Amino acid sequence: MSEYLIYFNQQWVGDHSEDWFRGRGPLAKAVVDEMKDAGVYVFAGGLEEDGPVYSADPTSGTVMITDGPFVETKEFLGGFAVVEVADEEAAKLWAGKLAEACGWPQEVRRFGPGPQ
Template sequence: MTEYLIYFNQQWVGDHTEEWFRGRGPLAMAVVNEMKAAGVYVFAGGLEEDGPVYSADATSGSLMISDGPYVETKEFLGGFALVDAADDEAAKMWAGKLAEACGWPQEVRRFKPQPQTG
């Protein structure tokens, strides 16, 4: 099995009514429950859009922790799911289910294999 990150940028969500969003929650939770039942679920969650953001940067040789995003950008992560799927096709299938349930696009990326520890 391979771990995959399925995620979306907040800007992909679009403008919708509160009623529309409330209707999507149960659909998304149904997909999460389906992932759990299939044994591929590792973690899933949405990020707070207006919550605090912190950056850690050690590129200067000393660690600096600061408030706010490291890079000013128009796009930012809105939420993600981590699944342990059999292959790319299975990961794409779960991304498709999430895209349909949430009502906005999802992107899939494979994690590099973990190094073996001795």
């Protein structure tokens, strides 16, 4: 079994009405519940768009903690799920279900081996 990250950048969401988003919430929750029932769910969550962001930078020899993202970018992570599945095909299946429920694209990446 391998763990996969399924994620989206906030900019992929697009502009939608509050009613549209309210309608998507139960659909996304249903997919998460399905993941749990299937035994593949590890973790999932959306990130606060306007919440605090901090960066930790050790490159000066001392770790500096600062407010804000380390790199100014137009795209930032909006939310993600981690699943533990048998193979890439299963990970893509869950990404497709999440994409359909949320109404925006998702990317899939496999985690590398953990520390020994």
